[in-house]
Amino acid sequence: MSVLDFLSPSLAAEAGGFHPLARSSMERRFREAGATFEERDGWLVPVTVPGEVEHLAAAGVADLSHLTKLEVRPAPASAGAGVVTYTVSPRRGLLVFTAGLADVVKEHVAGAPFVLDVTAQHCIIAIVGPEAPTVIRRLTHLHQFPSSGDVAHITAHVLKRDGGYWIVFPQEYGHYLYDVVVDRAAPFGGGPVGVDALGVVE
């Protein structure tokens, strides 16, 4: 057991009749949009949302906060197939992957001097669709990706992924940034979508 285990939502487990469930800070907003949730890897994940087909035709906004995230110092070159690796700086890297790859990734980074589970620290908003570039331009001055900087007046990382963009940002801004992103997508017919509408997240 590590003294930093209290940072890892993935270590929550059924015990003594308790069934812990993790929620993204955008969960309430997706619920208000009528989303259907499923338990996946200990998280309540919004998997479908009414109107998502129409939203995806413009700019679909999805919550990928349940993905596992590790901060590794120094930044690794890569961490294997299926792992999104973002070099924040030469001294800091961010790895994002599905829970099923956790053991493989942890073995990959086992020798790194500093590895921290930051899954709970960050939310991820995915914006996908033909109007995704315009939506991003209405959120941030950043234009070469991946990049970090001001996104709607908070500091975030923006990665180009899955034909769209991921915004990785502090979870305490989940409610706020969801509102802003959906607002920017709405004039084009965009809106919230479930994670299943995005297909496989790699």
Added chain:
Amino acid sequence: MRLEPQPHERIDRARSVTFTFQGRIVEGFEGDTLASALFASGQRIFSRSFKYHRRRGLLCCSGHCANCQMTVDGIPNVRVCTTPIRQGASVKGQNVVGSLQRDLMAVTDKLGGPFTPPGFYYKTFIRPRKLWPLYEKVLRNAAGLGKLDKHGAREERFDVEYRHVDTVVVGGGQAGLEAALDAARQGRSVIVVEEGPEAGGSLLADREGAAVARELAAQARQAGVEILAPAIAIGLFEQGLVPVAHGNLLLKIRAHDVVVAGGIVEQPLVFPGNDLVGVMLPDAVRRLVNYWSIRPGERAVVLTVDDRGLRAAEDLEEAGVQVAEVVDFRRHAPGIVSAVGHKGFVTGVQLDLRTVKCDLLVMGGSPQPNYKLLAQAGARVEFDASRGIFVPTDLPAYVQAVGAAAGDVGDPAVPEPVLGSYGGKSFVCFCEDQSVKDLRYAIAEGFDSIELSKRYTTVTMGPCQGRLCHVNSIRLFASTTGLDENTIGTTTARPPHTPVPLGLLAGPPHEPAKRTSLHHRHKDLGGTMMWTGAWRRPHSYGPNAGEEAQNVHRALGLIDVSTLGKILVVGPEAGAFLDRIYPNRFSDLKVGRIRYGVITSDGGRIMDDGTVARLDEEQFYVTTTSTGADAVYQWLTWWNAVWHMNVQFSNVTGALAAVNVAGPHSRTLMERVSSDDFSNEGLSYLDARHVTVAGVPTLALRIGFVGELGYELHFPSPHGEFVWDTLLELGADLGVRPFGLEPQRILRLEKGHVIIGQDTDSESNLLEAAMPWLVKSDKPDFVGKWAVEQVAERGLRWMLVGFESPRGAMPLEGGQVVVDGRSSGRVTSVRRSAELGKVIGLAVVPAELAVDGGRFDVRVGDSLESMVVHLGAFFDPAGEKLKA
């Protein structure tokens, strides 16, 4: 009068559009502007001038002047000459008492002159002084532009978008399109910004030019050029930043290169009657004829300094207008020019000794390159006396000017600054109603620099922002003072290049609030949310915060403290590092133990406080105040940039939720949600233990801010609602209730616990904040050590003490401490404690009063109330409940 359909016209006669103008229905066509439709319907007066309320008609038809400003759908100051017609619009004149036709305020034109010279409000309406508010009200109502409807509510959406391209071309005329095409063919990404409804510029006013323009635009699009129209560049800033107004969208375009192809701004000629209705610039006439197929008059005289007027004359003849005379100043410049009018409409023009009858007078003055954006970017402008224009020079490296904007305007004649006169008003500044006489008056009064004169007369300060008056005013200045134009110089060009709505600059609203993972639960439970820095936190959950506090004493309370800053300090030298940062010591802290710490600045001032828990030999878990996390994180990293110690930091504030479970039943509840040992032996006061709460990995800190037995649970944020719900559910029979910030403040005050920033300020130090026990002077050094030593050496002047209010009077926080009739300190915190049955607080008082039982007065309302010093905790001073 509409002409017969022309192949190059822009209107679609198959699609009629109607709107109302001052209550009457006006019909136009798709492709019209509001102004062209009004003109075609017979409307000739479009506005009343700013000061004199003179009748004004169409002058430029290009969106440059203020002559056509009207109120459209409640929005004032809309230039209808460039506003596309739209179905159902409601259009009204403005700045009138009565109507555009009959404005009662026109009396100011007849009588006001002697009373309204430049700066008249500094001279004429100043006595008696006490009547100035009345004068001001009258003057403001008498002159001006449109009025905002104070009671009108309008929601309008504005957006901001960031763009990055290689080249932005400002101006979509021939020169601009050619420059864009050239850049695109070199593989550059290009945006063209055109202020008209379509690209083409002056080509569109030409009968054959429209087709050329459209072909050029098509080629540009095919080459990948993006053409934005209508779109106006409102500034040109360093590093290629060009903000563009594109409807309600503000585009912040960052370009490697900027090409300015803004063409020219036709200048009026200055002569008596030059503002009469029916006096127009050549481009206005050409647009009326060629864009909208309108005959602008029956009989015209054309005055021109170059070929533009000649082309206008040709178009007029094609349109069936009788062109009575064309005066080309290149051949012969008349000595005297004076427009003659009747009831504000031109009826003829005096040329030397002749008068030529006309109802349309076309005046083509100097073709002034549109240099304002270039000047904003830092270019110089030089006056070319041979052509009577200012030409931009010394452009910044990333800026290029092409076409007429660069000065490529041929060889026009240079008209006299004032074309002789028999009298009457010769307007230099149409927007502000400033005449030749006014400007000469100001110069005679000593406003002898162009910048001073501008501010005194307001010339160039109107809606046109100098487009139609800057050159003429400088030339007039030159001819009056005997100085040359380059010596006089130009006024500073500032953004915005054209008036824009404030909403466009403001953009969409943002309120980046931080919310804990329990935010919605607080609202579900009736919490009243408040701001704590950028965080939203619950103030309380019901009307009685005192009761919420008492429930913690009697039973059990839960408070969301997720906002606490949380920083990991990790590494072989982590302990030694913390010893340097904090006045007290942490390197000797045992694993699994917690110690309170206060961070001081280099000057020994209190910055922040929190707890430090040692997780293992090399890992420490530091908490900070809710609003101090980022500052403390920066402080730590900044100091290590100096010391280069083997330590790393990670700000995990948002990663963890934190809940304080406090009250006599808290142990019982913890034993229900965890199989770990929460006994006093298993988890003693100031212990930190890794436990599992309801299946969630948790760091449990046995600390107590609120004075009762309590546990502060730190666990992953995503499990916030789950853990909170579980605690509430399993604690229901124990009387568990949530409590908010206000009851927490009462509880901590009962313990005499300090809140940094509330009970301390930027000058507070540990010694005078009653925390000397934190200072370990035997350490070789720590940040602020020397400053603390200075305080000890000079002696304590102040002290933070607790107090009770014997009579129950409640001073205000910040209230004055009064000693011997002098202000001698302040109350920092005060509350009524239901548990203790008294008013208690903390205050900064003179050090000599800091004795138990000491007395001082505090101003409460108009009287002084006596307070009694109480040292130590008010509630459970021995800490028995905390350590139970």
